Amino acid sequence: MSKGLTRSEVAELIKGMTGKILITTHKNPDGDAIGSSLGWYHFLKKLGKEVKIFYRDRIPYFFDFLPGVNEVESGPEIKGEFDWVIITDVSDPKRTGFENIPAKKSLVIDHHITAEPFTDYYIVEPDISSTCELSYGIMKIAEPELIDTPIATSLYTGIVTDTGSFNYSNTSPRTLKIASELLERGVEPYRVYSSLFERNRINKFKLLELVLKTLDFALNGKVAHITLYRKFLEETGAYPEESEGFISYPRSINGVEVAVFFKEVEGKGKWKVSLRSKGKVNVAKIAKKLGGGGHRMAAGYETEGDLKEIKSKLFKEIELALEESYYKSIL
Known part of the structure; x- marks a missing residue:
């Protein structure tokens, strides 16, 4: 023990x-x-x-x-x-x-x-x-x-x-x-x-360009998400760690409560999911439920499967958390 x-x-x-x-x-x-x-x-x-x-x-x-x-x-x-x-x-x-x-x-x-x-x-x-x-x-x-x-x-x-x-x-x-x-x-x-x-390689910015093109929204703009596919690394010659900080872009958008970064890792159908909150949603609670962990405003987890299904499952959890936050605010 x-x-x-x-x-x-x-x-x-x-x-x-x-x-x-x-x-x-x-x-x-x-x-x-x-x-x-x-x-x-x-x-x-x-x-x-x-x-x-x-x-x-x-x-x-x-x-x-x-x-x-x-x-x-x-x-x-x-x-x-x-x-x-x-x-x-x-x-x-x-x-x-x-x-x-x-x-x-x-x-x-x-x-x-x-x-x-x-x-x-x-x-x-x-x-x-x-x-x-x-x-x-x-x-x-x-x-x-x-x-x-x-x-x-x-x-x-x-x-x-x-x-x-x-x-x-x-x-x-x-x-x-x-x-x-x-x-x-x-x-x-x-x-x-x-x-x-202050030592960024040009490859990082080429990768950022491709990742930002995947920017999308869910839950009426409350969630902003981006995706990094393995092929992006091959196309740009960037290292996986050079995507550090990319999640700050969707998080910075006005009206967004939760930012999500889906990263395809080695092996087909394997994903690392990073979550960032502006305060209303406890993303550590969501991440833990999905097999990961972290902090109230920064958390993550790893999963396998079809990306569309992974997104659907995650967005449902975020929606429930947003609803919980709303009801707490009016009580």
Whole structure:
């Protein structure tokens, strides 16, 4: 049975870990996944631990500025035996992409409201901006003097990406205070920003052109959705991760309450569905019902089948959520 821990308990647990430690995160890693796992990798190394960091998928090129990124290994299977595994930014074993994680004991550090930890120990704080923000809080309790520039840069990057550069509703005064503390530890904000957002390849814009041509609406304009077919990647030479942020276009349309991005993944009939809400609809609740999870205003799930049927099923759930929101507002 999994045991939930406080920050202090996690700090003590990590300081007392012995033997070989593995760090991993979810497949198709984003900034928070990469930043938190790399942050813990550096922190544990400074504690004198024997650590390995391994992902299911390769790291997108725009994170190549992060310290230690070349030490991250990736592949379909984790080889070897470990005494501990620390899994960041995910609480569902399927989301790691691995059928088996060869570790005797396990710890999850996460912030998703739909989290259902499967590990021996876990800490999940859904009201926090990111796993990186949570990780910083734990590190400050454990050994604050060890938080150097490489660790701070990793954590800052995850906070920036998960808060939409401090623009999303998950940004709190505490988040900004932590960002300030990370700058004091040597983070160069423009270097992070320019590395993430000012190195776009022309292929990305060619892909965006094709995806925006699929823009369509449902539920009387309350839902806007776009689609990325595998053939678009072949036609443009773009990488799948270069579609990051595309969902902000349909979400920005006046009158839209929920934006949806359907991405065709490897294998016929397999889709990744991303959901973004402007507040009226709890998309985490919808995603969880359909086999995924996330946050109230940003969530997703993976599914298989005919796209028309997938859309119909999803739009029905969104319609029910909109109706529920309406009735709550008039009561």
